[in-house]
Every structure is written in C-alpha cells, then in structure tokens.
Amino acid sequence: MEESISHSIKVLNNQISREINTFAMQFKLTGTQIQILDFLNGFAANENVFQKDVEKEFNIRRSTATNILKNMEEKGLIKRTALPSDSRLKIIEVQESGKKIQSEISKFLVATDNKILNSLGAFERRSFIKSLHKIPEKLAESEKK
Numbered sequence: 668m669e670e671s672i673s674h675s676i677k678v679l680n681n682q683i684s685r686e687i688n689t690f691a692m693q694f695k696l697t698g699t700q701i702q703i704l705d706f707l708n709g710f711a712a713n714e715n716v717f718q719k720d721v722e723k724e725f726n727i728r729r730s731t732a733t734n735i736l737k738n739m740e741e742k743g744l745i746k747r748t749a750l751p752s753d754s755r756l757k758i759i760e761v762q763e764s765g766k767k768i769q770s771e772i773s774k775f776l777v778a779t780d781n782k783i784l785n786s787l788g789a790f791e792r793r794s795f796i797k798s799l800h801k802i803p804e805k806l807a808e809s810e811k812k
Contacts, residue, residue, distance in 0.1 A: 690775050694768055700739055701772055707761050708769045716759045
C-alpha cells in the first residue's frame, strides 16, 4: 500500500509535537504554549502584539487562540491588556516568568530544527525549506477558490 503525503506529514508532525511537549513538561506547559511564547518573545518591547497575530502565525482559530492565551495568562506567562483606543483588542505582553525561560526555549527549538535539517543533505534542506513555505500558501489559495 502506498503511503499518502498527508499521512507522512501527520506522522512527522506527531513526532515533532511529542518532542516539544516532552520538553515543555518541565515547565508545566504544552508544546503549543512553548511555541507561542517563543513567537511572542520575538517582538520588541515597544511592539504591540494581538491575539490575531498569534492566530495568523500558527494558523489557528480564534477560539483555540483564546483558550491557549487564557491558560498562559492564568500561569502568569503573559498579560492581556485592553488597547486604550479599542477595548475589544487586547495587547499581549510576556511577563517575567515567560521571559525567564526564553533562552532554554530558543536553544531547544534551534536544536530540534538542526536535528531535522541534519537528517537531510544540503540540496534536500534547501528544497525542504522552500517547500515548507510554499505548500501552505498554495493550499490557502486553493481554499479561497
């Protein structure tokens, strides 16, 4: 039986997710929370980041983002503050506890990326990275049609 591409991607995703979740457990967090924290910590202190930015970056629904961010706020990792000009929009700020673990998160994520890329040859790496960026764009285009 020939294996489908979507199945292979799902298997790879599960394997990577397990590794990230295992790493995140030491902080009593989920892998998704770790990745969102890494994303949020990438913004300058004077940049406003909103839930819609998280939704777009991780391609998740509003309800999913709301639940994840609510849990992160309860754990003291982030703080959501209403934008003065529009109270419906909440600025997301990483708190000290979320900043404190960032260097460990970065090291882990870089090591994970390197482990994945080191399993490929130089030409395969370039093609793989290019494809990873191209496929979601093309799938999104076809959804709009």
